[in-house]
Amino acid sequence: MTTSDPAPAPARSAATSASPVASPVSAGDLRWLVVGAGGMLAHDLLDLLRARSADVVAAGRADLDVTDPDAVAAAVRDVDVVVNCAAWTAVDDAETHEAEAFTVNATGAGLLARAAAAAGARLVQVSTDYVFDGRATAPYPEDAALAPVSAYGRTKAAGEWAVRAEAADHLIVRTAWLYGEHGGCFPKTMARLAAERDELSVVDDQVGQPTWTRDLADLIVRLVEAQAPAGTYHGTSSGRTSWFGFTRAIVASAGTDVRLEPTTSAAFVRPAPRPAFSVLGHDALRAVGVAPIGEWDERWRVAAPTVLAGEVA
Numbered sequence: 001m002t003t004s005d006p007a008p009a010p011a012r013s014a015a016t017s018a019s020p021v022a023s024p025v026s027a028g029d030l031r032w033l034v035v036g037a038g039g040m041l042a043h044d045l046l047d048l049l050r051a052r053s054a055d056v057v058a059a060g061r062a063d064l065d066v067t068d069p070d071a072v073a074a075a076v077r078d079v080d081v082v083v084n085c086a087a088w089t090a091v092d093d094a095e096t097h098e099a100e101a102f103t104v105n106a107t108g109a110g111l112l113a114r115a116a117a118a119a120g121a122r123l124v125q126v127s128t129d130y131v132f133d134g135r136a137t138a139p140y141p142e143d144a145a146l147a148p149v150s151a152y153g154r155t156k157a158a159g160e161w162a163v164r165a166e167a168a169d170h171l172i173v174r175t176a177w178l179y180g181e182h183g184g185c186f187p188k189t190m191a192r193l194a195a196e197r198d199e200l201s202v203v204d205d206q207v208g209q210p211t212w213t214r215d216l217a218d219l220i221v222r223l224v225e226a227q228a229p230a231g232t233y234h235g236t237s238s239g240r241t242s243w244f245g246f247t248r249a250i251v252a253s254a255g256t257d258v259r260l261e262p263t264t265s266a267a268f269v270r271p272a273p274r275p276a277f278s279v280l281g282h283d284a285l286r287a288v289g290v291a292p293i294g295e296w297d298e299r300w301r302v303a304a305p306t307v308l309a310g311e312v313a
């Protein structure tokens with residue numbers, strides 16, 4: 001087993017050490033269902049799949065509520081790949097609405113996984129660095145113990161386990177610090193604040209890997225095309241920075257003249273605790289011959305003109 005699932009079950013394209021990856025397929029030859037199609041990541045994934053002439057069904061929340069078992073079973077038919085981009089992503093609100101967040105992030109993921117398994121489709125489940133406690137000092141490997149410190153993290157961790165239990169043929173792709181053209185995100189917020197204010201205080205004691213949704217979408221497609229073995233992969237940029245460091249890069253790209261002051265998480269308390277160290281390792285990708293995304297600062301320089309010009313949600 002080249003990836004990290006603790007209880008490997010036979011899967012359509014599961015690897016052995018002698019044969020890590022099955023023959024590649026082309027995205028354009030597959031039938032895709034993208035769930036949560038109104039979201040930031042889904043938008044870029046749909047653009048990419050359509051550009052590849054893939055046969056793709058986009059199911060927004062109004063078309064498919066992932067918490068509705070009958071609707072999920074009906075939607076997941078005659079497709080090869082289901083990508084679950086639907087999620088309760090309001091991290092702070094989840095602290096006071098954990099049951100509702102669980103219904104979407106865990107129950108919904110499990111329903112999709114069960115339906116995908118019944119239909120013989122591969123399920124891609126998007127997960128998060130928040131499944132970890134953030135107390136590590138070296139990049140988290142894919143098989144590190146899950147220890148979420150927030151309600152959102154608990155619901156996403158439960159979603160991972162539901163997917164593992166229901167669908168042997170799954171790809172769990174954990175990402176973090178996402179930004180994109182089509183949605184509200186940290187760079188847009190900071191660019192706006194930098195234009196409005198003379199000085200900004202930004203947290204400097206949380207580190208992570210800013211990741212462009214377009215890069216993550218591309219990675220998901222590459223994993224599927226490579227017929228990567230079922231398991232857990234990390235879909236983040238490489239390198240690391242703090243929110244303060246990321247803001248410096250954002251302000252430089254925006255060309256704004258603002259004074260930046262580092263601050264601490266203790267001085268900027270939010271309802272949900274954030275992991276202090278959200279750096280994920282990419283060994284599982286390398287093991288199956290799929291290239292990781294690349295360094296966060298280089299990718300930001302490529303992304304910045306598109307993202308900062310994007311719609312503000």
Ligand SMILES: NC(=O)c1ccc[n+]([C@@H]2O[C@H](COP(=O)([O-])OP(=O)(O)OC[C@H]3O[C@@H](n4cnc5c(N)ncnc54)[C@H](OP(=O)(O)O)[C@@H]3O)[C@@H](O)[C@H]2O)c1
Nearest residue numbers: 036038039040041061065066086087089126128175176178
């Ligand atoms: N954003 C980040 O920094 C980040 C970091 C790590 C991991 N992730 C993960 O990455 C994935 C994509 O994130 P994102 O930022 O693209 O999220 P997003 O923009 O918030 O999109 C999530 C989508 O899910 C939909 N949704 C919510 N409940 C649903 C339901 N019951 N049935 C169907 N759809 C439902 C939402 O619809 P409504 O808008 O109508 O509610 C929204 O369109 C998620 O799994 C998230 O947990 C994100």
